[in-house]
Amino acid sequence: MKRTIFGNQLLPWLLLAPQLAITAVFFLWPAGQAVWQSFLRQDAFGLKTSFVGLTNYAALLGDAKYLNAVQVTVVFSIAVAALSMGVALMLALAVDRGLRGARAYTTLLVWPYAVAPAVAGVMWWFLFNPTIGILPYALRAVGYDWNHGLQPRDAMTLVVIAASWKQISYNFLFFVAGLQAIPGSLREAAAIDGAGPARRFATITFPLLSPTTFFLLVVNVVYTMFDTFAVIHATTQGGPMQSTTILVYKVFDDGFLGLNLGASGAQSVVLMGIVIVLTVVQFRFIERRVEY
């Protein structure tokens, strides 16, 4: 490794300062605030603040709405990961099999990733709008009365589709790269060994793709848990009846709208813990890869 010797002891710190300042102001300080607030309780008028220890955390466990948000998050994460990875894998397999026009198709598939989540959310809001949207109109024609403003199931479907849509691009690129890393001769050997296309996929391609799949699973779960706020905010705003209120959305709901900073702080500390665990899992994975 190349080492640079600084004559001045201060210079390296000065060079690092902007980055450190940004980290401190926008991450460490708010994080510290959240941790501190999670131990406090404010009275209804915001006049008095008292230290209450772990009471806010204990309250979370007894809060039916919080437990509902946990459940919503689990369903949402699994659904988004399954949908976006499943669709992306199918598209990647099509490209890998030498589909005609694969280049154009790959370029088109990458575009959604460039669209801001909030914009995507608004787009889906229009498409699915019960009064002016084209999709509910089409669904009514086949006898389904779509209304994500009233129907929890419709609302969940909407946010899952809206959140998966752009993630498909990302997963697709990784799956294509993963497939291309598998030597063609392995699949040829399997073909000679009497395995048809389905069996070849199940016994050769899919197991060899497992490092990519596992990596994407972690990335997608992190994405759905923490990065889909804008999508939900632009479409369902957590409703109806909390049916699409995921943990991150609840932090916002309780803290900014409900002004219950203690509860909101405790929730964000829990989320921080989850991020840390997932990050560790991912780093361990990058170091070691998945064994096959």
Added chain:
Amino acid sequence: MAAITLDNVGKTYAGGTRALSGMSIDIAPGEFVVLVGPSGCGKSTLLRMIAGLETVTEGTIRIGERVVNTVEPADRNIAMVFQNYALYPHMTVRQNLAYGLKNRGTPRDEIDRRVAEAAQILEIGPYLDRKPRQLSGGQRQRVAMGRAIVREPAAFLFDEPLSNLDAKLRVTMRSEIRQLQRRLGTTSVYVTHDQVEAMTLADRLVVLNAGRIEQIGTPLQVYRHPATTFVAGFIGAPAMNLLPAQIADGQLHLAGAAVAPMTRAGGPVTLGIRPEDLRRDPAGPIRMRLRHVEELGHARLLHGQIGDSAAVCTVTDTAPPDPEIRLSIDPGQCHLFDAQTGARLTGA
């Protein structure tokens, strides 16, 4: 064990690359045929067409009595050993060997029996429960062979299976492959660009160049009677000298000197002479200006120039060579080729 018959087989790739044309080869049951030729001459393409991994764009391929042009690789009853071995990295050696049998619904105890037998033949028993990445190159090579033999196929197809091994191991594995093939009697088609490997393994050689067959014959036939200048230069190491010469007045003239009596119609020819057939002879008519000497231990290669052409001469004496060496040749060891087409002139 089955015959493989290629009838006027050709291949044009989708992009328009003409890889092969006019391939007609009859491979007898149990025969070991080696396809040899320089890089890019179409050896792998031909082998992959026999395996069913590439479409056949012209002609017919038969395995046994059956035309297999459109038959799936799995249904051709062949086994292939790949250059990179293509072992399934997530399976143990045992699972690698059993995979093809399992896919074909072979009963469990039959699979176990055949895997054990192959493991014993190839001495890979101790590694059966390892993953391929825990094996050395030579061991992987044996596993790849094992995967081919457990299937008991009608034919083995090898695509440069030894090219990833070091020189010493290559020699050992070469003779093992040969012995194994003799013992099993399975028809084999083996691709290599290494002419020593080709000579030592083959019952018959097929020399390819630029998508065409140059010559088919036993190693000795090809060595002793190369059909073209290409074959003459390709088979044998160090390569045969190919020198422009003239026939006139019943003599072969090389670089202005009459070097051997030659009773055939006059005109320009290409003279082929192996380096070991250029004899050092103080009274010889051929003068070679010496450029450099390569010491091989048991012999020396003298590199030099005869007339305007580069030439090599093998000598076993250790006398320090002069800057100009006199050489002579025996007419019986001269190969004559048409100066234009490079085809062998008959009776030479």
